Amino acid sequence: MLDINFIRDHTERVKKGMLNKGEKSTDIVDKVLVKDEEWRKLVTEVGQLRADSNSRAKEIGALMGKGKKDEAQKIINETGQTKEKIKELEELLDQLAVERDSLLYQIPNVPDDSVPVGATENDNEVISEWGEKVQKEWFKPHWELASDKKWIDFERGSKVTGAGFPFYVGNMARLQRALINFFLNEAVKNGFTEIQAPYFVNEDSARGTGQIPDKEDMMYTMPRDGFFAIPTAEVPVTNFHRDEIFELDNLPVYYTAYTPCWRREAGSYGADVRGLNRLHQFDKVELVKFVHPDHSDRELESLKEYAESLLEKLGLPFRTLLMCTGDMGFTQTKKYDLEVWSPGQKRWLEVSSCSNFGSFQARRMQLRFRNENGKNEIMHTLNGSGLALPRVVAAIIETYQTEAGDMKVPEVLVPFMDAEKI
């Protein structure tokens, strides 16, 4: 959520950001300012009433102490209406705060100035491309190879759980494990602390990173226990430090975590969802950064560059996109997507998304640090995939396939696989 004071001071900028992100109307900004105005007026009023009431109570206490019960009783008799009035206004105050906050939650983060203004994915900017796209006539899509080799069992996955929950079998299970190890090792080498996180989170955590109320439908829920299956490790890892205050010297903090991710993907259909392109359960190594607000810009750049280095090491051609305002999402100030080339499908597949959230997530989570002046200040958070497995696996299968129907193992994975070909 945005800082209400920021909205008050930069109203036009907030509105412009909303429109650029594709919101139809900015009425909500005006509404929230009105609510805030009412709330602040009332807070002062209630404060005064409570001050009166407190000073009376002190007087009574003093009189009682001296044994002057009659005088005390006199004052007690006067307090009746004030008490009722306070109660009444307190209820109104709570209600106003709830209304103000629920409006506040609906205002998206303001895009950074460097983000191109645009409405759809067509307005995203391709900022770099790496690798040579090799194309052979006999190239097959990964699902054909995977089924020939019995590497991925979609049918049994459907039987046991449902569509989008495949089994990985034999060498493919091994390839997945190799990738997870490779990604985690690389991250640790680059200063990220590895952590293992819970796979379920509670409602507060889901709210902290912004899945609630915006993207509730993306998550699987366990109503009996009040848990959500994590749609990404970002949720538990960012919430790891919820409500904490960091010492200045301890920033930045980097984490990496491997977890499965569960997404309902309601409404998805068509050719996009074939094979490994879109699953309900998939594996991902996530990267999360907690940083000083002055550094989040450059931290995003280094995060993106790190994610790119993984694809380079795997020898997979890819391109990097700077997402336009309309395609970047509610909570981000700036976002890069990495797309790997899928030669079997002849299309780009998103495998990483690196985002700067500014203070948007941190404010909800009360994630603060003690700044240069000894004051508590909201920090900035970032995250990125490093990387999501299924589409990387798809690209590896397709890129490294041989005419005989085998697959060469990418060089960096050979030590993890104990095999050069599968």
Add this chain to the structure above:
RNA sequence: GGAGAGAUGGCUGAGUGGUCGAAAGCGCUCCCCUGCUAAGGGAGUAUACUUCAAAAGGGUAUCGAGGGUUCGAAUCCCUCUCUCUCCGCCA
């Protein structure tokens, strides 16, 4: 799952209805003393919101969370959460 104990400021820990936002100690910051080290003396040291042009200063709230009783709650009552101990179960 059963039984019991507990949750107070950065930490330890006092406080069972009336100047308690909270004793004391530790830690931390500043100052003084001391030619090193050690020790000693003094002052300060929570957060959020609000008021104010700003600072200073006010005000309000916060003793796990939420509700209640009362003129007044850290203190009494109810609900919840978490932690610890014992028993049971268990990878």
